[in-house]
Amino acid sequence: MRETIRFAWGNSSLGDFMVAMSGKGLVALEFSSNRSAAEDALRVHFPEADIIDSEQELTDVLSKVQHAIEAPGFDPAIPLDLRGTPYEVEVWSMLRAIPVGETTNYGALAAKLGTRDARGVTEAITCNPVAVLVPCHRVVKKDGSISGYRWGVKRKRELLARERRPGASETL
DSSP: OOOOEEEEEEEEEEEEEEEOEEESSEEEEEESSOOHHHHHHHHHSSSEEEEETTTTTTTHHHHHHHHHHOTTOOOOOOBBBBOOOHHHHHHHHHHHTTTTTTTTEEHHHHHHOOOOOOHHHHHHTTOOOTTTOOOOEEOOOTTTTOOOOTHHHHHHHHHHHHHTTTTTTTTO
């Protein structure tokens, strides 16, 4: 029996975003201005699944994700179905433990994993399919400067700025 992945599009002040849900939870949250390319990438990433446009079924998820994008302290309480190598999932779990309004650097994450080489951490972060809810935007260079971001440095800067605003870490 083939798996079903349902997707839908929403919009936020940071641009259009796509959510994709399996039967277990959110498998992707991607910012994109090119809907067809993002949908094609979803099909490539899940070649064994039926990919179905499900805007009506995902209205509640879209609303919660949009709120989480706009208000950093909001916990949308959406289950995640993180799929990657065990190492990637471990890195992504570490990202989720970084409090709202705080940052860390690639080397510090690598050290927590028992290595001095941050390249593996960087690669795992690059593969993160869930923007905002797996907050890879909270990882910066050792000197505190902003490095790349899969969904654009401008978005990363804005997400970090929102999290530094008074009251941003409060849950709503």
